[in-house]
Amino acid sequence: QQPVQSPQAVILREGEDAVINCSSSKALYSVHWYRQKHGEAPVFLMILLKGGEQKGHDKISASFNEKKQQSSLYLTASQLSYSGTYFCGTVEGSARQLTFGSGTQLTVLP
Amino acid sequence: GAGVSQTPSNKVTEKGKYVELRCDPISGHTALYWYRQSLGQGPEFLIYFQGTGAADDSGLPNDRFFAVRPEGSVSTLKIQRTERGDSAVYLCASSLQGPVASEAFFGQGTRLTVV
Numbered sequence A: 001q002q003p004v005q006s007p008q009a010v011i012l013r014e015g016e017d018a019v020i021n022c023s024s025s026k027a028l029y030s031v032h033w034y035r036q037k038h039g040e041a042p043v044f045l046m047i048l049l050k051g052g053e054q055k056g057h058d059k060i061s062a063s064f065n066e067k068k069q070q071s072s073l074y075l076t077a078s079q080l081s082y083s084g085t086y087f088c089g090t091v092e093g094s095a096r097q098l099t100f101g102s103g104t105q106l107t108v109l110p
Numbered sequence B: 001g002a003g004v005s006q007t008p009s010n011k012v013t014e015k016g017k018y019v020e021l022r023c024d025p026i027s028g029h030t031a032l033y034w035y036r037q038s039l040g041q042g043p044e045f046l047i048y049f050q051g052t053g054a055a056d057d058s059g060l061p062n063d064r065f066f067a068v069r070p071e072g073s074v075s076t077l078k079i080q081r082t083e084r085g086d087s088a089v090y091l092c093a094s095s096l097q098g099p100v101a102s103e104a105f106f107g108q109g110t111r112l113t114v115v
Helices: none
Strands: A004-006 A009-013 A018-023 A028-036 A043-049 A054-057 A060-065 A070-075 A084-092 A104-109 B005-007 B010-013 B019-024 B031-037 B044-050 B053-056 B065-068 B075-079 B088-095 B110-114
Touching: A004 A084, A009 A018, A018 A084, A018 A104, A028 A060, A028 A070, A043 A060, A070 A084, B005 B088, B010 B019, B019 B088, B019 B110, B031 B075, B044 B065, B044 B075, B075 B088
Parallel strands: A009 A104, B010 B110
Antiparallel strands: A004 A018, A018 A070, A028 A043, A028 A084, A054 A060, A060 A070, A084 A104, B005 B019, B019 B075, B031 B044, B031 B088, B044 B053, B065 B075, B088 B110
16 A cells, blocks of 8 residues: 655755655555655665664654654755655555655755 | 666557566565656556565556566566556666565666557
8 A cells, every 4th residue: 555645845945954754554564765866766765664763864864653654754954965756665564565655856945 | 787777768669569678686686676657656566576486466557567587687577568558667676685674776767658
């Protein structure tokens, strides 16, 4: 079942923060986050496993609330290079596939 | 190879024709995935291989779509009797292990246009 992402689009100024949310109605094994720039392939950001964890590198981090089956991606002090479409992907407990949401388009303006 | 390679990068075909799309995954990756992406949408799952076998083919839209991975490496997605609605970017990805905890590496995709 496809996860639900919100918001659909975000416009920021350089240096501002953003949060992108991903939720599922099914029990999840893991949540993946990817970024895709126009005309390019999706690029991996991070994976969070069930057990409720947080991860991060540089100014991009994420959390996974296993009880709520929700994950959030946090972008701090955004840079122009953060622009792109962010997808969460989920692996459900009963499935053997990585299913992506419809994406959040992030635009960072100078 | 250095990354996931997909050929051709672009394919234009006439409605009703048969097409084959090829994916060459990263060496040593046991898992291989096919997705379809339309403009403004997320990648839509088609099929997942673990080794030579299809672990999950529940995303294939109908029996016109078929995929193989005979030696556990290269995979071919085959579409029979193409329709205009099949036009999309077909993405292939591979990962070291299954999808739960392994990063998926995507190829650049094959843009299929059915005219």
